[in-house]
Amino acid sequence: MIKLLLSLVLIAGVPTLAAAQTSPAAPAPAAAAAAPVPIWRTSLKAGINLNESLLSDNWKGGGSSSLGLNALFNYQAHYHEGRQSWDNEVDALYAGQYARGQGYRKTNDRLWLDTKYGYDLNPRWGLFAALNVLSQLGPGFEYPDTGGARLLSGFLAPAYITNSYGMEYHPTTRFRVRIAPFAPRLTVVRDPARFRARPSDVIYGVEAGQSTRWQVLAAQVLAELEQPLGSNAELKARYLFFADYEKFSAQQFNHRLDLTITAKVNRLLSVNFQSTVLYNIDQDASLQFSQGLGLGLLLTRDNPPLPEK
16 A cells, blocks of 8 residues: 555656756846946035124124125036037026125126037047136126216126137046137127227227127137035136237236135035136236125035935
8 A cells, every 4th residue: 555655646746856857047137237338427515605794883892793695606507428518507696795884896797608519539639629608797896985986887797708729638528628729709898888988998998989809719628527525515616818910028928727616515505715816908908806705505406416425
């Protein structure tokens, strides 16, 4: 009886074992497809900073109460596919301060528009054609010791419109230098008569009776750096050099350096520092300098989102 049971078990198990040996193995799960690399990348940074000083009427240390406002806006859109790229930027800054006994005065103002088409020759070098505009948003005044205010500048007064062609060096995504041996520039002064004390005055290089000035034979160098400073701070620097071949001398060269350091305290609160160093003999024979520091709100958006640091 026992032998009969063993025989039946062996007979029933043989087909199952044969099927297990002859059946093909289950296919391995397919590897997840790699996410496509986005060809567009955008970033937005907008903030409002405040600085305030409040003194009582009997404050013996001197000074006056003041309230300052600093607003910044930066938007970038970058396209890259294969060897071709298209980079765009809008960068605006406006700052003012109200002081008791003096009223409202502007302390900083900048408007920068830039668009560039690039074609990569290799991972570090490429050709480019670019158009940029440098101006300001509101009127600027001089406040002499004798009192009153004198208008010095305004929106599109002046405005520097430069079309540049050349080569770009971009070893990383955070640093790039454009070298343009051919960079025609148009200087625009809207309604120049309001700035002239005498009809013959030259305003920002624009001759009397004119509102524009062409500098066709010119060169431009533009260097940009966006460098993290730790996990919550970033430095953004832009240096702009311009030279007119017809007046090719160190005294005639134009230099402008814009620095912005942003440090985030938490998700919205930030500390912001801006500084501009400028030399342009058509504006003034001496070096110009401005800087501002403020605490306020900062909104940042990146698409696609940047990886967590």
